[in-house]
Amino acid sequence: MLSKLFPNVALNYNIFQNSIVQTVEMLIITGIISFLISLIIGVLLVVTKKDGIASNPVVWNILDKIINLFRSIPFIILIAALIPLTRVLSGTAIGVKGTIFPLIVGIVPFFSRQIESALNDLDQGLIESGQVMGLSTFQIIKSIYLKESISNISRVTTITFISLIGLTAIVGVVGGGGIGDFAIQYGFQQNEQDATFACIIVLLVIVTIVQIIGTLVSRKTTH
Numbered sequence: 001m002l003s004k005l006f007p008n009v010a011l012n013y014n015i016f017q018n019s020i021v022q023t024v025e026m027l028i029i030t031g032i033i034s035f036l037i038s039l040i041i042g043v044l045l046v047v048t049k050k051d052g053i054a055s056n057p058v059v060w061n062i063l064d065k066i067i068n069l070f071r072s073i074p075f076i077i078l079i080a081a082l083i084p085l086t087r088v089l090s091g092t093a094i095g096v097k098g099t100i101f102p103l104i105v106g107i108v109p110f111f112s113r114q115i116e117s118a119l120n121d122l123d124q125g126l127i128e129s130g131q132v133m134g135l136s137t138f139q140i141i142k143s144i145y146l147k148e149s150i151s152n153i154s155r156v157t158t159i160t161f162i163s164l165i166g167l168t169a170i171v172g173v174v175g176g177g178g179i180g181d182f183a184i185q186y187g188f189q190q191n192e193q194d195a196t197f198a199c200i201i202v203l204l205v206i207v208t209i210v211q212i213i214g215t216l217v218s219r220k221t222t223h
Helices: 007-011 013-047 057-071 075-090 095-120 124-132 137-148 150-174 178-188 193-221
Strands: none
Touching (some): 007 013, 007 193, 013 057, 013 095, 013 137, 013 150, 013 178, 013 193, 075 095, 075 150, 095 150, 124 137, 137 150, 150 178
């Protein structure tokens, strides 16, 4: 069946299979690291804002300006700009190892804004109740902001992961490996349309799986 519908993919099946594994690796590694960094930045943005529980205009403005700066740079240009630093940190600028750093830098600003938005949607009455009870800043962050925003954080994490899937495909343009690289080498450069369609199908499947998982988590944690 595969050889009939996707003859060129069948001829390069091992490479195609490896590209899928590389894409999944990029998603998992980048996703976990980016989530942790973005969660910290998102929390800092919320608590240090003008009327936050730990208001600090200096910290807020620095984080806000850095995020706006990196969000304004197109990802394909950002990859090229980060190549020297990527080589220093990773030892290479190609393959899965060489794409993790630029992917993190590319997705964290967007992810941080998403987390910030999710936390800002929390009922301020809960925050005020925590303050009245005498909870410390850390306790309010842990027991109110994070615990009560799990559903919203799950929702924005799903949105971000879907965006990240798109970025993992883009890094293929600069030899980053994964589905994007396979689509460029075989689908575009060798004009093998079946290879392009196969890559699209795989990406759609991955997006669907992420969406289903995200929806289930969001529903389970909504109260």
